[in-house]
Amino acid sequence: MEQILFYILATVIVIATILAITEKHPVHAIVYLVTSFFALAVVFYLLAAPLIAMFEMIIYAGAVMVLFMFVIMMLDLGGGGDAKRPSLAHCLPALVLAGVILASLGLLVTARSSAIPAASHMPDVREFSTTLFTKYGVAIEIISMQLLFAVVGALYLGRRRKP
Amino acid sequence: MIVPFTHLLVLASILFSLGLICVLVWRSNIIMLLIGIEIMLNAAMLLFVAGSNHWGMADGQVFALMIMAMTSAEVSLALAMVVYLHRRKRTVNVDEFSELKD
Structure with a gap:
């Protein structure tokens, strides 16, 4: 199911x-x-x-x-007025890179012989929050500072200038 | 584990390739470029959550949450910059935005 x-x-x-x-x-x-x-x-x-x-x-x-x-x-x-549909020459590097990614993925899938054994228990919300606030407490602080900087930057960019 | 890890890997790779195609093809439109970045970050998040489910550790979910916070910061700044540049140049074509101050 x-x-x-x-x-x-x-x-x-x-x-x-x-x-x-x-x-x-x-x-x-x-x-x-x-x-x-x-x-x-x-x-x-x-x-x-x-x-x-x-x-x-x-x-x-x-x-x-x-x-x-x-x-x-x-x-x-x-x-969507001035947005032109890109030409084939624009698409070519993208298609080449996507082909490389998918080819390497195909190699990975076909070459894997021994599957990694899956874990028996699933992490629940309690374990998630324990990990978040104990093991990665510093990362939380850094992320919150990053959000604060983003707010300050967005306010600076969005303010109206006096002509 | 509901499906093999390889199938999740395949799904995340396809999603990442689609985001990469979007970024590289729509180089002229900054909105579509940001959408491509969103798709790529979602593929990375899917892979983190799949790894967390596979190895039974919560760390992958923590990093998915970090990616989400990082994305919201990035999108808010990028869209503020889009509004600012559109106010100056009246276009969203990336090629027009070659300099910050003029």
Whole structure:
């Protein structure tokens, strides 16, 4: 049951992401990307990380994508007027790099003979928060300082200058 | 573990490749470029959570949370810069933004 659900969700993620990156209209791309992120959140839930799934929904699909949508609508980029569809010469390095990644992945998949044994127990929320606030306490401080700097930088960039 | 680790690896790699294609193909539009970066960071997050599930340690989930905080900081700064540059040059074409002060 869960395997079937995972494969359906993986298909949804890949198709929604392909539609998002080929879409010329930025608002449509954002909506496809929100679909992909919702499916990814359910995948996180299936992988026994309910907290990360919730944060994915709230922060990614909720805050970050709405911020994108807000900026697109505020700057009136919805028409996609001057955004030309890139030519084949633009696509060539991207396709070469993607081919390299997928070829190395294929080598990895085919060459692996002995599977790594999976762990027996799953980390729950209690273990997650214990690890977060004891082992990585310094990282929490650094991340919060980084968020503070981001707020200061965004306020500096966004302020209205007197002409 | 619901599916083999390799299948999660394949999914994350495909997602990362799609983000890379988006960044490299849409070089002219800064919004699509940021979307590509989001997709790539999501692929990295998926891999962290899959590893956390596979080895039964919570560290991967902690790093997924760190990536999320880092992404929100990055997106807020980048979009503030997009608004600022659009106010100056009336475009989102990256090639126009070759200098910070003019």
